Amino acid sequence: MKRLVAGAAALAAGLGVARWAASRGRMPGAVKDPLESSRWLGITINRPPDEVAPGGRLPEPLSRMDAEVRMNRAPGDRGTEVYARPRAQRAGADAVLARLRGEDPRTEIRTALRETKSLLETGDVLRSDEEIGTTRPTMPGKVLDMALGRAAEGGRL
Amino acid sequence: MKALCWQGVNELSVEQVPDPAILNAQDAIVKVTASTTCGSDLHLLGGYIPAMRAGDVIGHEFIGEIVDVGPEVSRHRPGDRVVVCSIIGCGRCWSCRHDQWSLCENSNPSPGITDLMWGGTTAGIFGYSHAMGGFRGSHAEYIRVPFVDYNAFTVPEGVSDLDVLFASDAAPTGWMGAELGGVKPGDVVAVWGCGGVGQMAARAAMLLGADRVIAIDRYPERLAMTARHVGCEVIDYTSTDVTAELRERTGGRGPDVCVEAVGMEADSTGIQRVYDGIKQQLRLEQDRPIAVREAIRACRTGGSVFVLGVFAGFVDKFPLGALMNKGLTLRGAQQHGQRFIPKLLDRIAKGDLKPSYLATHVMTLDEGPKGYEMFKHKKDGCVRAVFRPWA
Ligand SMILES: NC(=O)c1ccc[n+]([C@@H]2O[C@H](COP(=O)([O-])OP(=O)(O)OC[C@H]3O[C@@H](n4cnc5c(N)ncnc54)[C@H](O)[C@@H]3O)[C@@H](O)[C@H]2O)c1
Ligand SMILES: [Zn+2]
Ligand SMILES: [Zn+2]
Numbered sequence: 001m002k003r004l005v006a007g008a009a010a011l012a013a014g015l016g017v018a019r020w021a022a023s024r025g026r027m028p029g030a031v032k033d034p035l036e037s038s039r040w041l042g043i044t045i046n047r048p049p050d051e052v053a054p055g056g057r058l059p060e061p062l063s064r065m066d067a068e069v070r071m072n073r074a075p076g077d078r079g080t081e082v083y084a085r086p087r088a089q090r091a092g093a094d095a096v097l098a099r100l101r102g103e104d105p106r107t108e109i110r111t112a113l114r115e116t117k118s119l120l121e122t123g124d125v126l127r128s129d130e131e132i133g134t135t136r137p138t139m140p141g142k143v144l145d146m147a148l149g150r151a152a153e154g155g156r157l
Numbered sequence: 158m159k160a161l162c163w164q165g166v167n168e169l170s171v172e173q174v175p176d177p178a179i180l181n182a183q184d185a186i187v188k189v190t191a192s193t194t195c196g197s198d199l200h201l202l203g204g205y206i207p208a209m210r211a212g213d214v215i216g217h218e219f220i221g222e223i224v225d226v227g228p229e230v231s232r233h234r235p236g237d238r239v240v241v242c243s244i245i246g247c248g249r250c251w252s253c254r255h256d257q258w259s260l261c262e263n264s265n266p267s268p269g270i271t272d273l274m275w276g277g278t279t280a281g282i283f284g285y286s287h288a289m290g291g292f293r294g295s296h297a298e299y300i301r302v303p304f305v306d307y308n309a310f311t312v313p314e315g316v317s318d319l320d321v322l323f324a325s326d327a328a329p330t331g332w333m334g335a336e337l338g339g340v341k342p343g344d345v346v347a348v349w350g351c352g353g354v355g356q357m358a359a360r361a362a363m364l365l366g367a368d369r370v371i372a373i374d375r376y377p378e379r380l381a382m383t384a385r386h387v388g389c390e391v392i393d394y395t396s397t398d399v400t401a402e403l404r405e406r407t408g409g410r411g412p413d414v415c416v417e418a419v420g421m422e423a424d425s426t427g428i429q430r431v432y433d434g435i436k437q438q439l440r441l442e443q444d445r446p447i448a449v450r451e452a453i454r455a456c457r458t459g460g461s462v463f464v465l466g467v468f469a470g471f472v473d474k475f476p477l478g479a480l481m482n483k484g485l486t487l488r489g490a491q492q493h494g495q496r497f498i499p500k501l502l503d504r505i506a507k508g509d510l511k512p513s514y515l516a517t518h519v520m521t522l523d524e525g526p527k528g529y530e531m532f533k534h535k536k537d538g539c540v541r542a543v544f545r546p547w548a
Contacts, residue, residue, distance in 0.1 A: 046251040078251055118263040122247045123229070126281070126303055127180040128266040130291040134162065134174040135212035144210060144287065 037091050040083040041106065043113040044074050047120050052080045062116040067109050082116070084109050159546065160214040160297035161525035166204035169526045174214065177293060177301035182229035185305035187241060191322050192219035192295040193516065193543045194532040195243075196352050196420060197467050201286060202529065205421055205443070206469050208270060208288035216296030216544075217243035217283040218326035220318060223309070224299070232306040239309040240502070241302055242494035243326040245281040245292065248307030259491035264303065265290040274470065279491065296525055298546045310498050313506040319513035320505050322543065323353065328505075328512055329497040330465055331357025334416040335365050336497070337488060338463035342366030347403055347412035347455065349448040351379040351391070353515045353541050354465055355418035359387045362414070364509060371406065373399055375424065378538040386514050395426050400455045411457035420466030423447035436473055443470030453479050453487070464489030515541045522546040 033039070045052055049071060052059060058069060067084040074081045086105035090098055098104050118125045135141060160174045177186060195218050200206050202215075223237040233239065246253045250262035261280035265271065268278040270288040281303070284294020293300060302309055312321050335358050340346055346362040348355045351374035359372045370389035374380055380391040392402050403411055421444035424430055433445035452462045453476045462485055480487060504510045517540045520528050528542030 044251070046249065046254065114268070117250075118247075121249045122183070122263050122304070124181050124183060126247070126264055126266050126290075128291040129177060129180070129293040129301060130287070131180060132175050132178055133212070134160065134172070134214055134293065135210040138211045141210045144208060 037089055037095060037106070038085065040070075040085050041110055041113060042081055042083045043117050044078050044081050045117045045120050046079040049073055049080045052082065052120060059116050059120060061112045061119075065109055065112050066105070067112075082113065084113060158298040159522055160293070161216065161522060161544070162211075163201065163209050163213045163215050164211050167202055169202070169215070169529055171523050171525055172212070174212070174297070177297075177299055179225060179227045180301065181303060182227040183304050183306065184227045185223050185230055185233060185302050185309065186225040187219075187221040187239065187300050187302050187305075187309070188224045189219050189221040189295050189297060189300055189546050191221075191318050191543050191545055192216045192297075193322055193353075193541045194218075194528060195326055195541075196350075196354060197285070198529070199533055200421055200467055200469070202533065203422065205437075206286050206288070206467075208286040210287065213284070213286070213291075214294040214297050215284040216294035217285060218322065219283075219295035219300070220312065220322050220325065221295075221300070223305070226305065230305055233309055233311070237309070238312045240312055240321050240324045240498065241283075241295075241300075241309045242329070242492075242498060243283055244491055244494055245283065245290070245303055246307050246495050247304050248495075253307070253495075256493055256496040257490075258493040258495045267291060282491070296522060296544055296546075298522070307495060310502060313502055316502070316506055317513060319516045319519075319543065320511055321502070323357065323512035323515055323541075324498055324501045324505060326492065326494065327353035327515065327541075328357045328361075328501050328510065329494040330354050330492040331359070331416075331418070332361040332497045332501060333490065333492050334358040334418065334463045334465040335361035335367075335414070337490070338414045338416055339461045339486070340365045340367050340414050343368050344413040345369045345407050345410075346371070346414045346416065347452070348372045348389075348416045348418060349452055350374060350418035350420075350466065351376070351383045352418065353512075355416070356383050356387055356515065356540075357512065358416045358418050358465065359383060359389050360510060362416070363387065363389065364504070367414075369406075371403065371412070376535055379535075379540060382514070382538075382540065386511075399451055403455045407457070411455050411460065413457055413460050415452035415456045415460065415462045416465060417448050417452050417462065418465045419448035421445055421468045423449075423466070433473070442473040444468040444472050446472040446475065450474065450476055453483075453485060456483065456485055458483045459485070461486040461488070463487075465492075467491075516543045518542040519548075520544055521548050 069084045071082045220240045244259045245264040246258035246261040247263040252260035264281040281290030344367045346367045348359045362370045373392045375395045425447045436442040522544045531539040
């Protein structure tokens with residue numbers, strides 16, 4: 001019985017993450033972005049444009065993406081603004097299915113932008129300790145995985 | 158190796174886990190010699206920051222010895238005795254370069270959750286859930302420290318472990334509250350919470366030249382400790398009206414700077430505690446902002462409020478009218494430790510700051526669950542339980 005109760009509490013905690021992440025949506029006035037699938041994904045890299053794209057060559061791993069890319073000097077001392085978006089745009093059910101298969105091109109570009117920035121700024125892309133896990137599989141862990149997986153697709157970038 | 162792991166809400170256990178490894182060329186492995194409890198862990202333990210998984214190693218305030226370094230580490234080598242900042246910075250993004258280390262743009266490998274929740278990416282933190290990068294915590298025999306050149310600081314000769322330990326988190330957090338709260342000579346400063354963080358904030362306010370510092374809590378032993386070691390005035394919020402008391406002590410003005418060092422599990426004697434408690438349990442509100450509300454109410458017109466206490470999501474009954482009409486400045490942050498730790502180490506070496514008194518209970522790592530039990534319920538006067546994995 002005690003186990004069951006603890007299990008239920010843990011599951012509630014797992015669901016809490018999903019709710020926590022979802023609670024942003026509760027903000028009144030949050031309309032769905034009509035340009036969601038076509039917007040440029042932008043990131044600012046703390047390096048001057050000639051270091052971001054020496055001789056006009058795109059940096060890795062951004063250069064490997066099937067993406068339109070543009071960039072400009074950022075205002076102030078902020079470096080370079082880099083923008084990218086997939087060449088082929090998916091919409092509707094096609095976009096949803098691709099996302100479920102983990103093949104959303106926008107997600108891939110988002111990740112490529114982040115990694116490009118980190119490589120240029122620090123020379124590396126930081127890996128998480130999760131790679132040598134200490135966690136054990138649980139129900140709330142699965143729910144958390146789903147919430148974390150989904151969250152990586154959203155956000156500002 | 159041995160480590161203290163989160164197993165579920167209010168459930169901890171000591172486990173054997175795989176040793177950490179160097180995963181990036183700028184990493185180091187640190188043999189942990191002392192690691193302490195922090196109020197932030199209580200929010201994880203209680204399930205208020207929900208991105209935790211069974212088996213996660215907790216703890217983020219620690220010192221140790223470097224035992225291994227990656228090929229691109231240049232400022233440290235094995236054998237260095239170091240204090241490590243609880244927040245991970247890359248040192249080279251725009252935020253790190255502008256000394257806003259807890260906003261590092263490259264140290265959280267899974268920025269999705271914080272980005273989605275808050276509309277911005279924040280730094281990775283040791284032992285602080287999968288939302289903050291999924292880094293292992295320091296209540297363990299060893300820990301991997303990323304970007305070690307920027308995040309570990311060599312301990313000056315002759316400084317004791319327990320004095321330097323709090324330079325990892327509590328002391329720089331308190332210092333940040335006072336300094337970025339704008340404390341200057343002649344100010345009256347009020348600090349909510351007399352835990353490790355609040356006491357360090359009060360001490361920092363004094364060192365920054367505040368004329369009077371007043372700290373607020375309910376535990377007699379914490380109030381007595383603050384009066385004795387920080388040397389400031391105190392108020393027991395269970396026996397008086399804090400706002401009225403502050404007015405009376407400040408010529409009717411209220412404090413110039415208010416530092417909140419309580420966080421999302423704030424307590425009170427009144428109806429507020431019941432109201433926020435119920436809403437929090439029903440997840441209609443995530444955090445209980447009782448001390449923040451009081452600080453905004455008590456602050457002098459035109460004054461400043463700094464939120465050091467950790468909040469995760471939404472709060473209710475936020476006094477925006479008072480904030481706006483009184484012309485207050487409200488700020489908050491996870492600590493920008495790397496900005497303050499070198500200065501703090503100097504002060505600790507000189508004896509201006511002696512935080513070791515916060516370590517009320519020094520224990521083995523095996524006693525971790527008991528240490529948290531005492532710390533959570535403030536039993537036996539526990540202010541900080543310190544674990545010595547190799548003792
Ligand atoms: N910003 C940061 O980087 C950072 C770093 C460390 C800790 N923190 C946060 O700072 C807060 C304090 O940490 P700590 O380690 O000192 O915790 P702690 O639990 O030891 O102390 C909190 C204190 O607040 C007191 N308190 C509760 N309700 C109060 C109220 N209404 N008025 C006045 N005091 C009240 C409690 O009695 C307790 O003594 C936590 O929220 C923690 O998460 C933030
Ligand atoms: Zn902390
Ligand atoms: Zn950084």
